[in-house]
Amino acid sequence: MEKTIIEVPGISQAIRNHNVPLSPVVRAGDFVFVSGMPPFDPATGELVFGDVEVQTKRVLENIKLALEAAGTSLEKVVKVNVYVPNAAWFRRINAVYARYFPIDPPARTFVAMASWALEFDVEIECTAIA
Numbered sequence: 001m002e003k004t005i006i007e008v009p010g011i012s013q014a015i016r017n018h019n020v021p022l023s024p025v026v027r028a029g030d031f032v033f034v035s036g037m038p039p040f041d042p043a044t045g046e047l048v049f050g051d052v053e054v055q056t057k058r059v060l061e062n063i064k065l066a067l068e069a070a071g072t073s074l075e076k077v078v079k080v081n082v083y084v085p086n087a088a089w090f091r092r093i094n095a096v097y098a099r100y101f102p103i104d105p106p107a108r109t110f111v112a113m114a115s116w117a118l119e120f121d122v123e124i125e126c127t128a129i130a
Contacts, residue, residue, distance in 0.1 A: 006069050008066045011024050072128045077106045
């Protein structure tokens with residue numbers, strides 16, 4: 001099985017600009033692994049600020065873009081991990097999340113954690129079938 005690094009328009013460069021040693025998307029066999037996505041604007045490479053709903057939408061749009069770059073889609077996502085610094089945002093994030101996974105949503109973990117090195121409020125990673 002080979003590992004293939006997928007270049008994601010706008011997102012890959014934003015990650016390189018922040019000197020983060022990771023690949024945004026890796027394809028291995030029949031699976032696509034999307035690294036934790038912060039709310040980067042793929043057009044500018046800058047973080048999107050705003051409330052947690054605005055950031056969640058941007059993150060999910062980035063994941064959609066990353067999956068499409070790897071030749072797959074949101075419909076083929078099997079596992080999602082959501083990371084936030086405030087568990088009280090659970091319902092607010094779910095309201096946005098449900099629009100992206102309206103039918104047969106993937107398995108998911110929602111984790112409240114301390115903080116990140118950059119200033120954002122939500123990070124989401126996922127695994128999909130290629």
